[in-house]
Amino acid sequence: GEDVEQSLFLSVREGDSSVINCTYTDSSSTYLYWYKQEPGAGLQLLTYIFSNMDMKQDQRLTVLLNKKDKHLSLRIADTQTGDSAIYFCAESSDYKLSFGAGTTVTVRA
């Protein structure tokens, strides 16, 4: 079965980098995702990475994947107040997404 774990909270100063970590257990997952949820809103897809990649960069976002340790991270460069949200990592199998509990990122001035 699938089990995705994340740390629950992260506080970061505006302008610094944020790093959100995630571990997963389903080694058959071929794609891993990061979603963002702002208050009162649904989930917004931020980025995804194919399991045969080690890194993917998309503007301020960098995803690192360590398949051996089943560890996924999301780095947000130059964190802004608009980045305050809950971030979910997810793995996909059998037509469904399995999510972590979400990391609440708070950006302080």
Next chain:
Amino acid sequence: KAGVTQTPRYLIKTRGQQVTLSCSPISGHRSVSWYQQTPGQGLQFLFEYFSETQRNKGNFPGRFSGRQFSNSRSEMNVSTLELGDSALYLCASSLVGTPGGGTDTQYFGPGTRLTVL
């Protein structure tokens, strides 16, 4: 292109009642999935439909059911509501839905907030 729409956005029901939630996928998307989000359990998969067929179902009691119509719109129904059914119900759509995900990513609607009193 319009995103995933869900109606209603907010709903208040009492225990024992039933409720029907509606989801219209992005135009051209044929796969629709439903998720329940609660503070205690997080995001949990309910079911996925493609071409009016349920391809996968999560670990929820039979009170939770769904269906998909020929135009890809989907509804989910919860009968005999319990207090614990209070949650944000999210619908997501993708082009065809692939077992392992991939570039055919899921796009989420804003959700329906259900409160059971």
